[in-house]
Amino acid sequence: MGVAVGLAVFCGIALSRFFRKVGPEEALVRSGWGGMQAKSGASGGIWVIPILHQIDRMDLTVKRIEITRKGQNGLICRDNIRADIEVVFFVRVSNSTKEIQEVAEAIGCQRASTRETLVELFDAKFSEALKTSGKKFDFADLYTERDKFKSDIVDVIGSDLNGYQLDDCAIDYLEQTPLEMLSPSNILDAEGIKKITELTAAEKVQENNFTREKEKTLKRQDVEADEVKYELEKQRVAAKEKQEREIAEVTAREQAQALKVKEEERLKAEEARISTAESVGVAEENKNRQIIVAVKNKERTNAVETERVERDRQLEVTERERLVGVAQVEKDKAMEVVEREKQEVIRERVVVERGTVEEREKIKDTEAFYGADRQKKVAIVSAEEKAQEALVTEVKAAEASKQSASLLAEKTVIEAEAARAASEKEMQATKMLAEARTAESAAEGLAEAQVITAKADAQQKEGSAQAVVIEKKAVAAATGTEAQAVAEAKGKEALATAIQKEGTAEATVIQRKAEASAKGKEANAVAVEKEGTAEATVMQLKYTSEAKGIEDKAEAMKLFDGVGREHEEFKLRLNKDKEIEIAGINAQTKIASDQSELVGEALKSARIDIVGGETDFFDKIVDSVKSGKAVDHLVHSSQTLTDVKNTFFNGNPEYFQQKLQSLVGQFDLSTDDVKDLSVAALIYRMLDLTNSNETRGELRRLLGSVTSLGISDQSALSALKLKNDKNSG
Missing domain, CATH: 3.30.479.30 (Band 7 domain)
Structure with a gap:
């Protein structure tokens, strides 16, 4: 019994495993023993025996x-x-x-x-x-x-x-x-493009026609509506204007009648007021005329007193400024003397240093003379370069001194110009005072007379100011020339001999002529001042006589109306400004003319080589004059050069050679000792050999002399002209 149940269970399980079924969306396909067989989900299942059959599913x-x-x-x-x-x-x-x-x-x-x-x-x-x-x-x-x-x-x-x-x-x-x-190259596409273009074009034309018809219809309706609206507005405006016109006519008639009555009453009132105002005005004018006469008399007295006090004050200020300028000039001169002594010490030091360098180079040349001529030339060139550097140093120092002296001279000129400017400002202040008084017064004749008197005083002051300016310019020019001469002399020592021979005489003539011209200019300034004073007196008398006529004219102008009075005032102001400008131009012209005469007289006898144009020409002339003045001033003002001249020249051209020969003989020097030395090197050699302070001082003065004369590099043998018998001794 148990076996039967077990067999039944086994058969049931086997049958469930061998029979296959799927849903309606799939189908089963069996292959193998018995051939291929297919079953869908709707037609039932199928038996599948392992090993004998293969089953596959298919999606439906x-x-x-x-x-x-x-x-x-x-x-x-x-x-x-x-x-x-x-x-x-x-x-x-x-x-x-x-x-x-x-x-x-x-x-x-x-x-x-x-x-x-x-x-x-x-x-x-x-x-x-x-x-x-x-x-x-x-x-x-x-x-x-x-x-x-x-x-x-x-x-x-x-x-x-x-x-x-x-x-x-x-x-x-x-x-x-x-x-x-x-593709247009494709026949079918080409035909299609053609048809599409035709269809779209036709549609666009039709669409545009519809659009335009719509716009025309809308515009036509708008125009018709506007016409109706404008016609109605026209009728409304016409009715409104008609009503307003009728109202305005009635209003105008009433206003005209009222205005007529009002004007008649105002006319009566104005006639009464004008009559009263005329009476009051006549009384007021009489009163004002008396007040003006009293005020003018007082103003005339005050103006005369004020002018006198102001003139005295200006004279005191001018004198005080002159004294200050003189003190400043004296101070500057003292400073220049100190600076000149300092520069002299520097120059001597530079000369000594340069002489030392040259002596060393000469010794080297002597030692190498018999060895190699080429080395000798190289040493000479080196010595010349160093001497040139020392000379450049001296020139730069001289230029610095020159600029300092130029600035000092410019300062003096600026002070003189400031004094002249003060005089001009005073003249302008007087002119403005006269104009202010003229504007306040109704009597133009009196104002014009005051302006003329002020002009005469201003011309007199201008002449005095010109004289002071010319005097200070002359002093400044002399001071500047002296300072520049000292500075330029130090930068041009190498050319001193030529300048002394060719320019001393001419410089002396120029200096004397310049001094004479300055004195003449000063006298001319005094004459100009007197002439200006006399001319001012004449003009004062002349314009005083005219003042009476102007006063009468002013009384007559009181009768003019406002326009006529303003016109006459404008004419007087115009003439016054014209005369003031002409006076200023004439004064400047006179100053320029006097300056040109001064320079022309100073350079009349000078020999001038013109090089350059415009301002270069004048600058070169002034530089040439300063160079000549420098040499002349150097000779006359330098104690050292005076001692050198008296010691070594003594009026005899051969005295210098004799003095130098005596010094050479004093130190027992032979021709071989001096034949390769320059004059400066020879003097340095003698300075090394002596212990006497007197002899050393004499040799230093001699060194400064030969340096300033430009013969320091000259051969000592040619300067001494020694005889051959000294060589043997």
């Missing part, structure tokens, strides 16, 4: 296949217009046993229902059906007859799909292919 669900044709591959319609289209096909395996077996044998159960397999199998077939159906319809019909187009696609594909079944298709996307994607 609907699959989606998309066919897309766009751009140059778009669908061509019957009218050759290309369309971009996307069509979705719904395909599945048929559920009949025969077709399932057919698909399983041809494709296999696993691949039968994959989307890639379906696309691979039906893409070409469906595309061909799409092209065939599309060629049967125009592009516009694809929209209007979409169901017919879809049915035709299904009919073209048919039902014979080798075991598959086409359930349906759907047009997912349908649009015209853009023109830029079409």
Whole structure:
């Protein structure tokens, strides 16, 4: 019994394992013993015995296949217009046993229902059906007859799909292919482009016609409405203007009548007021005339007293400034003397240093003379370069002193110009005072007389100021010339001999003529001052006589109206300004003329080589004069050069040679000792050999003399002219 139950259980389990069933969306395909057999889920199950049979499952669900044709591959319609289209096909395996077996044998159960397999199998077939159906319809019909187009696609594909079944298709996307994607070289595309252009152009024309008709209709309606509106507005304005005109006429008549009555009453009142004002005005004018006469008398007295006090104050200020200027000049002269002594010490030190260098180079030349002539020349060149450097140093120092002296001279000139400017400012202040008084007074004749008197005083002051300026300029020029002469003499020592021979006489003449011209200019300034004073007196008398006429004219001008009085005042101011400007121009012209005469007289006997133009010419003339003055002043004012002249020249051209020969003999020097030495080197040699302070001082003066005369580099042998017998001794 237990065995039977166990066998029954075993058979039940075996049967459950051998019988297979699936759902309606799948099918079973059995292969092996007994041949191939297929069963869908709807037709029941199937027995499967392991080892004897193999079972596979096949998907029977609907699959989606998309066919897309766009751009140059778009669908061509019957009218050759290309369309971009996307069509979705719904395909599945048929559920009949025969077709399932057919698909399983041809494709296999696993691949039968994959989307890639379906696309691979039906893409070409469906595309061909799409092209065939599309060629049967125009592009516009694809929209209007979409169901017919879809049915035709299904009919073209048919039902014979080798075991598959086409359930349906759907047009997912349908649009015209853009023109830029079409190829004009394709005959079908060219025809399509032509048709599209014709259709779109016609539609645009029709659309534009509709738009324009709409605009014309709207504009026509607007114009008609505006015409009606303007006509109504015109009627309204006409009625309003008519009413306002009638109201204005009535109002004007009433106002005119009222104004007439008012003006008649005002006329009576004005007549009474004018009569009263005339009486009061006559009394007021008489009163004012008496007040003006009293005020003018007082102002005339005050003006005379003020002018006298101001003139005294100006004289005191001018005298005080002159004393200050003289003290400053004396101070500057003392400073220049100290500076000159300092520069003299510096110059002697430079000369000694340069002589030492030259002596060393001469000793080197003597030692190397018999050795190599080339080395001798090199040493000479080196010595000359060092001497040139020392000379440049002296020139730079002299230029610095020259600039200092020039600044000092310019300072003196500026002070003189400031004094002249003060006089001019005083003249302008007097002129402005006269103008202010003239503007306050109604009597123009009295104001004009005061202006003329002020002009005469101003001219007198201007003459005095010019004299002071000329005097200070002469002092400044002398001081500046002296300072510049000292500075330039130090920078031009190398040229002193030539300047002394050729320029001493001319410089002396120029100096004397310049001094004479300065004195003449000073006398001329005094004469100008007296002439100005006399002219001022004459003009004062002249204008005093005219003042009476001007006063009468002023009384007559009181009778003028405002316009006539203003015109006469303008004429008087214009004439006054004109005379003041002419006086200033004449004064400047006179100063320039006197200066040109002074320079011309000073340079009348000078020999001048003109080089340069414009201001260079004048600057070169002044520099030449200063150079001559420098040499002359150097000789006359330098105690050292005076001692040298008295010691070594003594009025005899050969005295210098005799003095030098006596010194050489004193130190027992032979021709061999001095033949390779310069004059400066010889003097340095004698300075080293002596211990006497007197002799050393004499030798230093001699060294300064030969340096300033430019003969320090001359051969000592040629200067001494020693005889050959001294060489043997």
